[in-house]
Amino acid sequence: AGIKVAVLVGSLRKDSCNGRLARAVERLAPADFSFEHVRIDNLPLYDQDFDHDYPTACQGLKQQIKAADALLFVTPEYNRSIPGVLKNALDVASRPYGTSPFAGKPGAVLGASIGATGTALAQQHLRNVLAYLDVPLLGQPEVFLKFTEGLIDAEGHISVEGTWKFLQGFVDRYVAWVRRFVGQ
Ligand code: FNR
Numbered sequence: 001a002g003i004k005v006a007v008l009v010g011s012l013r014k015d016s017c018n019g020r021l022a023r024a025v026e027r028l029a030p031a032d033f034s035f036e037h038v039r040i041d042n043l044p045l046y047d048q049d050f051d052h053d054y055p056t057a058c059q060g061l062k063q064q065i066k067a068a069d070a071l072l073f074v075t076p077e078y079n080r081s082i083p084g085v086l087k088n089a090l091d092v093a094s095r096p097y098g099t100s101p102f103a104g105k106p107g108a109v110l111g112a113s114i115g116a117t118g119t120a121l122a123q124q125h126l127r128n129v130l131a132y133l134d135v136p137l138l139g140q141p142e143v144f145l146k147f148t149e150g151l152i153d154a155e156g157h158i159s160v161e162g163t164w165k166f167l168q169g170f171v172d173r174y175v176a177w178v179r180r181f182v183g184q
Pocket of ligand 1: 011013015016017018019076077078079080081112113114115116117118119179
């Protein structure tokens, strides 16, 4: 059957280094793992009035997450937190109350930034939100990637051996974590 991973990238930018990091992770995963990028750029800003008649794009997001076996969050850091677009997507997907698709789905958080802290603070905020949403998150290794020009290309090829080995170690731990929950 295979394991389906829903990938949420917190940047809408075409040349996002986090998009590249997500593709690098996908390349390092075994063949029975498939990755689906979840769109978050087509969502309205969450409004509790939606709850009576949920917009189509919001329902689509919920269904995509519901259909996945596991989750992968790859986020930039904006002003020491997660980008608003990602928080909006989490809010949208989590509602109406009682219909959240997140609970119990294994996940992991990683991120890249041009700053030396490599999204560490944003990831802490994201872990807080995901703990409330009952997503069991991989604890280690933490991936706080300081992105430099050419480190990962648009197809997800990694140019530095140390980074490649480190990310392979992350993927191996992530795959083992997900298999524990999915039983495959
Ligand atoms: C940033 N950036 C940034 N970097 C960082 O390490 N810590 C931070 O708090 C911030 N804050 C921040 C705010 C805003 C509004 C922007 C636009 C950028 C820089 C950020 O790391 C850089 O733009 C990355 O390239 C963003 O990730 P993507 O879009 O390449 O995935």
